[in-house]
Amino acid sequence: xxxxxxxxxxxxxxxxxxxxxxxxxxxxxxxxxxxxxxxxxxxxxxxxxxxxxxxxxxxxxxxxxxxxxxxxxxxxxxxxxxxxxxxxxxxxxxxxxxxxxxxxxxxxxxxxxxxxxxxxxxxxxxxxxxxxxxxxxxxxxxxxxxxxxxxxxxxxxxxxxxxxxxxxxxxxxxxxxxxxxxxxxxxxxxxxxxxxxxxxxxxxxxxxxxxxxxxxxxxxxxxxxxxxxxxxxxxxxxxxxxxxxxxxxxxxxxxxxxxxxxxxxxxxxxxxxxxxxxxxxxxxxxxxxxxxxxxxxxxxxxxxxxxxxxxxxxxxxxxxxxxxxxxxxxxxxxxxxxxxxxxxxxxxxxxxxxxxxxxxxxxxxxxxxxxxxxxxxxxxxxxxxxxxxxxxxxxxxxxxxxxxxxxxxxxxxxxxxxxxxxxxxxxxxxxxxxxxxx
Amino acid sequence: xxxxxxxxxxxxxxxxxxxxxxxxxxxxxxxxxxxxxxxxxxxxxxxxxxxxxxxxxxxxxxxxxxxxxxxxxxxxxxxxxxxxxxxxxxxxxxxxxxxxxxxxxxxxxxxxxxxxxxxxxxxxxxxxxxxxxxxxxxxxxxxxxxxxxxxxxxxxxxxxxxxxxxxxxxxxxxxxxxxxxxxxxxxxxxxxxxxxxxxxxxxxxxxxxxxxxxxxxxxxxxxxxxxxxxxxxxxxxxxxxxxxxxxxxxxxxxxxxxxxxxxxxxxxxxxxxxxxxxxxxxxxxxxxxxxxxxxxxxxxxxxxxxxxxxxxxxxxxxxxxxxxxxxxxxxxxxxxxxxxxxxxxxxxxxxxxxxxxxxxxxxxxxxxxxxxxxxxxxxxxxxxxxxxxxxxxxxxxxxxxxxxxxxxxxxxxxxxxxxxxxxxxxxxxxxxxx
Numbered sequence: 001x002x003x004x005x006x007x008x009x010x011x012x013x014x015x016x017x018x019x020x021x022x023x024x025x026x027x028x029x030x031x032x033x034x035x036x037x038x039x040x041x042x043x044x045x046x047x048x049x050x051x052x053x054x055x056x057x058x059x060x061x062x063x064x065x066x067x068x069x070x071x072x073x074x075x076x077x078x079x080x081x082x083x084x085x086x087x088x089x090x091x092x093x094x095x096x097x098x099x100x101x102x103x104x105x106x107x108x109x110x111x112x113x114x115x116x117x118x119x120x121x122x123x124x125x126x127x128x129x130x131x132x133x134x135x136x137x138x139x140x141x142x143x144x145x146x147x148x149x150x151x152x153x154x155x156x157x158x159x160x161x162x163x164x165x166x167x168x169x170x171x172x173x174x175x176x177x178x179x180x181x182x183x184x185x186x187x188x189x190x191x192x193x194x195x196x197x198x199x200x201x202x203x204x205x206x207x208x209x210x211x212x213x214x215x216x217x218x219x220x221x222x223x224x225x226x227x228x229x230x231x232x233x234x235x236x237x238x239x240x241x242x243x244x245x246x247x248x249x250x251x252x253x254x255x256x257x258x259x260x261x262x263x264x265x266x267x268x269x270x271x272x273x274x275x276x277x278x279x280x281x282x283x284x285x286x287x288x289x290x291x292x293x294x295x296x297x298x299x300x301x302x303x304x305x306x307x308x309x310x311x312x313x314x315x316x317x318x319x320x321x322x323x324x325x326x327x328x329x330x331x332x333x334x335x336x337x338x339x340x341x342x343x344x345x346x347x348x349x350x351x352x353x354x355x356x357x358x359x360x361x362x363x364x365x366x367x368x369x370x371x372x373x374x375x376x377x378x379x380x381x382x383x384x385x386x387x388x389x390x391x392x393x394x395x396x397x398x399x400x401x402x403x404x405x406x407x408x409x410x411x412x413x414x415x416x417x418x419x420x421x422x423x424x425x426x427x428x429x430x431x432x433x434x435x436x437x438x
Numbered sequence: 439x440x441x442x443x444x445x446x447x448x449x450x451x452x453x454x455x456x457x458x459x460x461x462x463x464x465x466x467x468x469x470x471x472x473x474x475x476x477x478x479x480x481x482x483x484x485x486x487x488x489x490x491x492x493x494x495x496x497x498x499x500x501x502x503x504x505x506x507x508x509x510x511x512x513x514x515x516x517x518x519x520x521x522x523x524x525x526x527x528x529x530x531x532x533x534x535x536x537x538x539x540x541x542x543x544x545x546x547x548x549x550x551x552x553x554x555x556x557x558x559x560x561x562x563x564x565x566x567x568x569x570x571x572x573x574x575x576x577x578x579x580x581x582x583x584x585x586x587x588x589x590x591x592x593x594x595x596x597x598x599x600x601x602x603x604x605x606x607x608x609x610x611x612x613x614x615x616x617x618x619x620x621x622x623x624x625x626x627x628x629x630x631x632x633x634x635x636x637x638x639x640x641x642x643x644x645x646x647x648x649x650x651x652x653x654x655x656x657x658x659x660x661x662x663x664x665x666x667x668x669x670x671x672x673x674x675x676x677x678x679x680x681x682x683x684x685x686x687x688x689x690x691x692x693x694x695x696x697x698x699x700x701x702x703x704x705x706x707x708x709x710x711x712x713x714x715x716x717x718x719x720x721x722x723x724x725x726x727x728x729x730x731x732x733x734x735x736x737x738x739x740x741x742x743x744x745x746x747x748x749x750x751x752x753x754x755x756x757x758x759x760x761x762x763x764x765x766x767x768x769x770x771x772x773x774x775x776x777x778x779x780x781x782x783x784x785x786x787x788x789x790x791x792x793x794x795x796x797x798x799x800x801x802x803x804x805x806x807x808x809x810x811x812x813x814x815x816x817x818x819x820x821x822x823x824x825x826x827x828x829x830x831x832x833x834x835x836x837x838x839x840x841x842x843x844x845x846x847x848x849x850x851x852x853x854x855x856x857x858x859x860x861x862x863x864x865x866x867x868x869x870x871x872x
Contacts, residue, residue, distance in 0.1 A: 034868035287728030408553040432472040
């Protein structure tokens with residue numbers, strides 16, 4: 001099949017991308033602890049712009065200090081962050097690449113809590129089920145404050161001359177914590193029925209629209225199938241595709257320009273990023289968060305202890321064994337696409353041109369978002385343009401990048417993809433090399 | 439007692455410092471993972487330059503990739519790093535403060551090994567007793583390369599127009615691993631008698647001198663009493679003050695300009711930084727090191743396990759009232775044996791105690807880390823007539839516990855009107871952003 005369709009421009013509301021490939025949210029702890037951005041992050045994003053993607057979706061940019069996943073990511077919580085994002089956008093635009101900021105609030109999901117706020121906020125006061133991150137149930141004023149923080153974050157992105165925002169609504173972050181029937185246990189107007197659980201997300205979208213107007217891209221990332229029972233069989237499944245399709249219809253009405261498909265009401269999740277569980281790397285790096293949650297130390301011990309480690313891995317890898325990593329979310333994407341008239345972007349292991357082209361022409365999605373495969377091959381789009389169906393050294397979906405990012409620079413840590421360990425390390429550290437002012 | 443002695447200039451052979459207070463090695467993971475320096479580190483050092491210290495000794499500055507202690511500290515292993523150090527020095531000099539780079543090699547004592555290397559080099563192939571950091575016995579070729587790394591790093595410090603270097607021979611890092619009778623188990627000319635154990639350090643001094651000449655300030659920091667069995671009673675005691683006095687004499691002969699007295703065969707060590715041991719903070723932050731050594735997981739379990747953790751705490755902790763000036767007897771012994779100036783560290787923050795030590799001739803200067811983290815303007819407070827700062831350092835050591843996961847700063851909430859005020863103080867190192 002021809003891959004021409006990949007290189008057709010993509011209209012997303014008021015925004016037009018040169019092709020159908022977006023770099024999905026992906027970065028390491030490249031910035032300062034206080035949330036100020038650094039030249040390293042600019043190097044990081046420019047690498048993908050240079051490689052030919054149509055747009056970059058930033059790594060999660062917290063709209064409030066309390067909403068950080070982990071220290072070391074640039075925040076967009078104050079107006080004095082704008083100059084950094086303006087510079088980042090300017091550098092990315094030099095490659096005819098658009099820049100979309102992913103606005104996030106982690107809620108209770110905080111891999112490493114920060115100094116200021118010992119506990120995260122959430123729809124509930126129950127700890128997160130995998131790591132046991134503790135949290136505090138949000139009051140109405142806290143909800144209002146957070147809705148406004150999203151809106152102000154979007155305004156800052158626009159003032160910085162960037163091309164749009166994406167609301168992080170999937171993968172277990174705060175918006176998911178409201179949407180999900182497996183998490184939200186409120187009995188006020190923000191909990192209970194699907195309509196109530198969607199209230200917070202819709203308020204966020206509307207508040208953003210008030211701030212940025214109609215002619216600025218606003219996307220929404222959603223975990224269409226939450227599949228929490230795939231993490232631990234004793235957990236409730238959470239939202240089904242039918243629930244999420246309804247939410248997407250409401251989002252469209254509220255003024256969202258595109259839906260970005262992901263899976264799982266937690267991060268990481270067996271379906272996201274889909275692949276294998278790098279136990280050996282986990283033992284080396286999960287220690288960093290051993291004191292972060294109620295169950296983190298238990299997990300760490302389990303990762304080190306046979307047979308628990310093997311059982312954990314077997315359970316984790318089941319969905320991918322069944323359906324494969326590449327295009328794992330296409331059925332859900334298709335379901336959403338059939339229900340809404342706005343464009344649908346789909347993530348999940350893409351790196352084969354024919355698979356992507358087929359997904360688009362068959363109407364499963366309008367564009368794809370890619371994280372790990374671009375990490376492995378930042379020039380993936382160029383390789384496709386040259387006629388490769390798959391890169392010569394494809395991503396192996398071993399997720400070592402993810403396992404390493406808390407302690408080490410985000411990079412591909414799969415040695416089999418390199419000529420030597422030294423070459424791999426040179427690649428990993430290259431992100432620092434061109435830092436300005438050196 | 440008058441604090442005038444503190445404000446007398448100190449003349450080294452090729453360096454003059456305006457007063458007798460040095461900021462000792464202390465910093466956080468403020469830089470890039472690869473060792474590239476950042477504005478944040480400049481902000482950090484300027485706090486102390488502005489506060490009136492005569493000189494700043496940089497935090498551990500890695501001379502090669504494998505010898506780095508923790509990622510996130512500016513290093514000096516390539517010429518590309520020189521512009522950063524030049525800028526840092528320029529900014530510090532604006533406050534009439536001297537800048538001395540502490541050249542360090544971790545050996546096996548790497549709290550968080552960089553992803554680039556598996557094991558650390560050491561005198562021995564045995565892991566360290568406390569954390570179980572694994573080690574590879576350095577070959578002669580390794581040692582030659584290390585000496586060259588120090589010499590090149592010293593050249594870079596000079597090219598960056600800084601004021602001197604300190605070779606970190608203390609606190610359990612590479613040179614301690616050679617010097618210490620409790621660690622070094624070699625049978626070649628780098629192990630055995632004291633003369634052999636001191637060989638690597640002396641040869642490194644020689645290599646540095648031949649690279650940078652005689653007229654660039656070079657000091658050596660050494661753990662004069664190692665107390666290697668202070669925590670784990672089954673270990674040997676390690677080097678005594680008599681051993682170290684001899685090493686200091688050899689260092690003077692080799693052309694070292696000053697001795698910096700510290701203590702302990704490891705870092706941290708019950709004697710350095712001496713003070714409290716907070717189990718709660720340990721449980722919260724030691725987790726980062728779980729995969730760093732063979733015994734770290736065991737230690738972490740023990741920190742959480744009553745009553746073993748109480749025993750550990752009791753063995754480690756030192757009475758805070760006994761902390762200031764703890765190393766003065768060692769300084770006096772070194773001072774009596776050498777003709778070069780002696781700098782001593784260890785809990786100083788009281789003007790009268792420092793002035794008395796200077797006037798008695800126990801030492802020529804003091805170096806301060808924690809006391810200055812608590813009060814960046816300590817020297818200005820002395821000048822204004824305070825004997826102790828109104829809110830002194832409590833020796834709680836929370837600055838140290840937090841350093842691997844959080845920014846360096848004072849974490850003793852009791853010293854601040856609110857937690858928010860404490861957090862703001864910690865975060866102030868990020869201002870200005872550029």
